[in-house]
Amino acid sequence: MEFGVDMHDRPITWTLVAQADRSQGSARVDEQGRLHLTFATDSESNAAPSIELHATDPQSFGINANGRPWIEWSWIDDHIDRKIPNIDMFAEDTRPGKGNNRVAGGSMFGQGILSYVRYDAANGNIEESPSVVTGRKNGQPHTLKIGKDSNGILWFIADGHGRPSSVLKDAFEGDHSSWKSLVIRVRRGEPGEDFVFTSLKMGDSFDPPTTGVETGSSDSTAAAIQPPKPEKPYPRINVYAFDRILVFGGVFGVGLLLLLVFALRGR
Numbered sequence: 001m002e003f004g005v006d007m008h009d010r011p012i013t014w015t016l017v018a019q020a021d022r023s024q025g026s027a028r029v030d031e032q033g034r035l036h037l038t039f040a041t042d043s044e045s046n047a048a049p050s051i052e053l054h055a056t057d058p059q060s061f062g063i064n065a066n067g068r069p070w071i072e073w074s075w076i077d078d079h080i081d082r083k084i085p086n087i088d089m090f091a092e093d094t095r096p097g098k099g100n101n102r103v104a105g106g107s108m109f110g111q112g113i114l115s116y117v118r119y120d121a122a123n124g125n126i127e128e129s130p131s132v133v134t135g136r137k138n139g140q141p142h143t144l145k146i147g148k149d150s151n152g153i154l155w156f157i158a159d160g161h162g163r164p165s166s167v168l169k170d171a172f173e174g175d176h177s178s179w180k181s182l183v184i185r186v187r188r189g190e191p192g193e194d195f196v197f198t199s200l201k202m203g204d205s206f207d208p209p210t211t212g213v214e215t216g217s218s219d220s221t222a223a224a225i226q227p228p229k230p231e232k233p234y235p236r237i238n239v240y241a242f243d244r245i246l247v248f249g250g251v252f253g254v255g256l257l258l259l260l261v262f263a264l265r266g267r
Contacts, residue, residue, distance in 0.1 A: 004200025007062035017052040025051040035197040039189040052185040064178040070147030070206035084188040091179040105144040113158040130156040130165040147206030162209040
């Protein structure tokens with residue numbers, strides 16, 4: 001199956017990863033060149049079903065000739081309760097000594113776009129989430145472009161908003177992101193549900209964005225997600241003052257009642 005194009009405009013060939021324990025779904029490309037991942041009607045929705053496609057090229061899809069590779073993919077969000085399924089794609093550098101450095105992004109964990117850069121180190125997995133587009137919406141198209149500039153900095157451009165990451169440059173200087181392995185996957189879809197990737201492109205001459213650049217920390221996902229604005233508080237009542245009014249009113253009322261009683265007796 002062919003979907004997307006590499007640096008030389010050659011179609012990228014994908015293989016559907018078989019699920020050994022149960023039938024999860026199918027993959028097809030329509031007449032408009034869009035990729036459809038469709039969960040089987042008999043898939044077990046409570047067993048975290050997934051559909052996964054793999055593509056590999058020992059020549060890195062021709063993108064690393066200039067040392068400025070880039071990849072861009074687009075998809076349409078589709079969610080349940082704004083949290084699942086997780087729709088994402090990975091691009092991995094599998095060369096020896098490069099820590100399997102990889103980038104990933106998609107609609108996941110309640111976010112319209114959530115992106116990652118990772119690599120394996122002696123002390124564990126090193127990870128950063130450079131960019132986030134908050135909130136999920138059914139039918140919302142998204143585009144994520146990831147590229148390496150001439151200084152070895154990775155750029156994550158999520159729906160036109162760019163943010164840099166130096167994690168891989170710090171670890172491997174400029175020699176990283178020669179992506180040889182690609183993965184497209186959807187996890188925890190409902191039976192019969194269809195997910196669409198609309199395009200995939202790759203190139204070898206990335207230039208960093210000049211507009212839409214965001215600033216601020218990208219050390220964690222939480223740093224990029226703004227908390228909701230607090231609701232306007234209700235007016236507060238001074239309980240002590242209110243009690244004094246009640247006491248004064250009660251005393252005044254009793255006094256008027258006594259005056260009325262004495263007045264009636266004096267007649």
